[in-house]
Amino acid sequence: MKKAKRARLEAAGWKVGTVREFLGLTDEEAVFVELKLALAWNLRTRRERQGLTQTQLAKLIESSQSRVAKMEAGDRTVSLDLLVRSLLAMGTTKQELARIISARKRAA
Numbered sequence: 001m002k003k004a005k006r007a008r009l010e011a012a013g014w015k016v017g018t019v020r021e022f023l024g025l026t027d028e029e030a031v032f033v034e035l036k037l038a039l040a041w042n043l044r045t046r047r048e049r050q051g052l053t054q055t056q057l058a059k060l061i062e063s064s065q066s067r068v069a070k071m072e073a074g075d076r077t078v079s080l081d082l083l084v085r086s087l088l089a090m091g092t093t094k095q096e097l098a099r100i101i102s103a104r105k106r107a108a
Helices: 003-011 019-023 027-049 054-060 065-073 080-089 094-102
Strands: none
Touching: 027 065, 027 080, 027 094, 054 065, 065 080, 080 094
């Protein structure tokens, strides 16, 4: 958030904080959420880069288009296992997965 916007909100009485603070997440929970979102973001990015539709990816991983949409959104019902298996099915290497997992938090 830009400093000017933050200052305006705080001047109007709003409390500005992080999602982690708002939800009361532990360190472990915050890392888990960041990991899941990084995998989901990479899945969507790779799918688009390969020119695949959600339906085409769904066929590749033997799932449904709606499930792929949930995967890309980081839906809570999607397992890390499914995200990782889908990335591998799209040709992601173990080294690339390691980079995704070890990457610092991305700016929103």
